[in-house]
Amino acid sequence: MTAGEVLASFGPVAGLAPRVEPFAAGEKDRPLAERLAGALLMAPMAGVSDAAYRVMARAGGAALAYSEMVSCAGLHYGEKSWELVDPNPAEPEIAVQLFGSKPELFRESAERVAARLGERLALLDINMACPVPKVTRKGEGSALLEDPALAAQIVRACREGAPGVPVTVKIRRGRYARQEVAPEFARAMEAAGAAAVAVHGRFATQMYHGEADWGVIDRVADAVGVPVIASGDVLSHEAAERALAQTGATAVMVARGTYGNPWVFSGHEPSAGEKIAAFECHVRLLEATGAHLKRARSLAGWYFKGMPDAARWRNAAMSCVTAEEFLAVAAEVRAALGA
Numbered sequence: 001m002t003a004g005e006v007l008a009s010f011g012p013v014a015g016l017a018p019r020v021e022p023f024a025a026g027e028k029d030r031p032l033a034e035r036l037a038g039a040l041l042m043a044p045m046a047g048v049s050d051a052a053y054r055v056m057a058r059a060g061g062a063a064l065a066y067s068e069m070v071s072c073a074g075l076h077y078g079e080k081s082w083e084l085v086d087p088n089p090a091e092p093e094i095a096v097q098l099f100g101s102k103p104e105l106f107r108e109s110a111e112r113v114a115a116r117l118g119e120r121l122a123l124l125d126i127n128m129a130c131p132v133p134k135v136t137r138k139g140e141g142s143a144l145l146e147d148p149a150l151a152a153q154i155v156r157a158c159r160e161g162a163p164g165v166p167v168t169v170k171i172r173r174g175r176y177a178r179q180e181v182a183p184e185f186a187r188a189m190e191a192a193g194a195a196a197v198a199v200h201g202r203f204a205t206q207m208y209h210g211e212a213d214w215g216v217i218d219r220v221a222d223a224v225g226v227p228v229i230a231s232g233d234v235l236s237h238e239a240a241e242r243a244l245a246q247t248g249a250t251a252v253m254v255a256r257g258t259y260g261n262p263w264v265f266s267g268h269e270p271s272a273g274e275k276i277a278a279f280e281c282h283v284r285l286l287e288a289t290g291a292h293l294k295r296a297r298s299l300a301g302w303y304f305k306g307m308p309d310a311a312r313w314r315n316a317a318m319s320c321v322t323a324e325e326f327l328a329v330a331a332e333v334r335a336a337l338g339a
């Protein structure tokens with residue numbers, strides 16, 4: 001079965017759409033700012049936002065979904081990273097996020113990704129937010145927040161490599177605690193040609209600890225004319241609506257709030273039966289997209305969270321390897337709950 005067939009057959013039973021609708025359908029020729037207005041987006045998540053995950057998110061109502069962060073050096077030197085870039089045929093388009101530190105490699109990646117995806121590349125995003133030392137040590141991710149001149153060069157290189165493709169950046173409040181650079185930095189990125197700025201309201205050194213500060217979203221929105229996309233602690237549909245209503249954000253990104261909850265985008269309250277059906281649909285999508293089924297282990301923990309005997313089902317899934325084994329656990333959960 002293709003991913004599209006899986007979604008058509010199993011999506012509606014799970015309270016999801018039977019197909020992925022194009023990003024801002026009917027607005028293709030309108031500027032990104034207008035297409036983003038009020039949109040809820042599936043955030044980039046390394047190790048998580050693969051094609052199956054993105055299809056689930058968009059069937060749950062996400063306007064657009066990002067790839068995992070993709071290394072420009074990886075695209076230059078090898079084949080493996082390209083797997084992260086390719087949308088599944090069930091996805092009308094995706095946003096691709098690149099990371100690196102060398103403008104020349106960004107230019108090349110932008111050019112090759114744009115040529116490969118064509119119309120299916122909604123936008124190219126540059127990661128200036130990743131706090132992981134393995135990344136920042138090389139001057140990549142959030143390390144770029146300390147070098148606005150280089151970051152601006154990277155934005156320009158991507159625009160040159162992929163003319164006509166919106167180039168956006170994803171930043172944090174700043175790299176180090178209490179040293180907020182986001183508003184000033186965002187202004188420099190806009191001057192370099194960034195079409196939108198996504199802001200995660202934590203300092204890089206906070207990793208994912210502490211509360212995200214939504215105040216910085218307003219400070220960035222006041223500093224730039226391009227759309228601002230809010231990220232950080234948007235853990236429910238209600239929080240997404242609050243972020244849109246209470247901050248100057250044009251759009252909102254959901255990351256951890258999507259764990260076991262593709263309905264976070266629509267606000268649909270799933271029944272236990274729909275949660276089990278969603279897990280089954282997700283497992284089948286992993287299979288259809290050729291992903292490693294091991295990813296279904298964490299998915300099981302997320303989808304079954306809060307159910308009676310959740311720990312037992314999570315443990316059962318930990319020893320599963322094939323799609324059939326995961327689906328058998330789902331059948332057991334269904335029988336036990338009478339769902």
Ligand SMILES: Cc1cc2nc3c(=O)[nH]c(=O)nc-3n(C[C@H](O)[C@H](O)[C@H](O)COP(=O)(O)O)c2cc1C
Pocket residue numbers: 043044045046047048068069097127129130170200212231232233234235253254255256257
């Ligand atoms: C497991 C995981 C992987 C992530 N990977 C990326 C990534 O590849 N690129 C990126 O820009 N942000 C990444 N992030 C950050 C999220 O996109 C988001 O900005 C952050 O989690 C805050 O949003 P949340 O509070 O809704 O989770 C990741 C976050 C998590 C939890």
